[in-house]
Amino acid sequence: MASFPETFDPKYLSHYVMRRAHPGWLGMRYVDSGEDWVELELPWRADLVGDEERPVLASGPIVSLMDMASGMAIWTANRVFKPVATLDLRVDYMRPAKERNSVFGRVRCYRRTRSAAFVNGIAHDGDPDDPVAHIAGVFMYIKAEGIIG
Amino acid sequence: MAELLTAYARSLGISVDDDAGETPVLRLEFSHDIEGRPGALHGGATAGLLETAGYAALRTELERRKRVHLLKPINITVEYLSAGLPKTSFAQGRIVRLGRRNANLTVEAWQDDRKRLIATAVMNILMVSEGE
Numbered sequence: 001m002a003s004f005p006e007t008f009d010p011k012y013l014s015h016y017v018m019r020r021a022h023p024g025w026l027g028m029r030y031v032d033s034g035e036d037w038v039e040l041e042l043p044w045r046a047d048l049v050g051d052e053e054r055p056v057l058a059s060g061p062i063v064s065l066m067d068m069a070s071g072m073a074i075w076t077a078n079r080v081f082k083p084v085a086t087l088d089l090r091v092d093y094m095r096p097a098k099e100r101n102s103v104f105g106r107v108r109c110y111r112r113t114r115s116a117a118f119v120n121g122i123a124h125d126g127d128p129d130d131p132v133a134h135i136a137g138v139f140m141y142i143k144a145e146g147i148i149g
Numbered sequence: 150m151a152e153l154l155t156a157y158a159r160s161l162g163i164s165v166d167d168d169a170g171e172t173p174v175l176r177l178e179f180s181h182d183i184e185g186r187p188g189a190l191h192g193g194a195t196a197g198l199l200e201t202a203g204y205a206a207l208r209t210e211l212e213r214r215k216r217v218h219l220l221k222p223i224n225i226t227v228e229y230l231s232a233g234l235p236k237t238s239f240a241q242g243r244i245v246r247l248g249r250r251n252a253n254l255t256v257e258a259w260q261d262d263r264k265r266l267i268a269t270a271v272m273n274i275l276m277v278s279e280g281e
Binding site: 020021022023025026046047048049050051052053057058059060061063064065066067068083085086087088089090091092093096 | 152155156157158159160161181182183184185186187191192193194196197200201219221222223224225226227228229232
């Protein structure tokens with residue numbers, strides 16, 4: 001059994017959570033993080049294309065990327081891992097990503113209350129000043145084995 | 150018949166469950182590849198299913214009206230209502246308004262019980278005509 005550091009470390013956790021299940025299947029990677037933000041990468045892959053005309057990543061996996069980056073931004077801001085459930089996630093698409101290009105998801109947790117955490121962020125394909133999408137979301141803390149609803 | 154599933158949708162494991170109704174019902178079998186927390190469907194996979202069902206509804210209606218467009222996403226808002234369990238999920242979209250250039254849709258996802266939704270989505274899709 002691995003021992004986890006006292007303070008939440010997104011880079012460390014990413015070795016575990018991105019090796020398995022949906023993030024692992026999508027091939028997400030840790031890129032960078034700060035006080036209250038995390039950036040992840042979703043590499044381009046032919047079977048994740050959502051457009052019959054162009055070889056660009058579908059919007060679905062980008063939502064998965066932003067959802068994952070949101071959770072990690074919340075844990076980073078909290079300095080501790082507390083399971084969260086997504087309540088609401090909004091994605092505004094500015095433009096399609098570049099062909100055969102990775103998409104990066106950078107999410108910041110800008111507000112935390114006792115029961116909820118609020119995030120916003122961007123998806124970009126290399127230049128954070130020219131985003132592919134903007135996102136905003138609300139998450140709720142849940143009991144370890146509990147589920148919302 | 151309109152192609153309802155993208156490479157991503159097929160890769161995720163989405164298939165058409167029932168296309169007899171006004172808009173198609175899509176299904177997604179649970180697998181480890183779409184798991185989030187242990188024993189729960191990943192929110193991104195739920196969003197992928199909702200979004201695919203939204204596009205499928207719009208493509209079906211456009212074909213019925215013999216309209217040809219390139220579809221581009223404007224936005225999607227997903228409300229998560231209860232955790233997706235490790236079982237088959239379904240989704241169906243409804244066109245709220247079909248304009249000349251924009252379509253507004255709502256989409257519902259459920260598992261065992263059509264009335265107990267696990268998530269809903271609101272989507273705006275831009276419909277581009279050739280030469281535009």
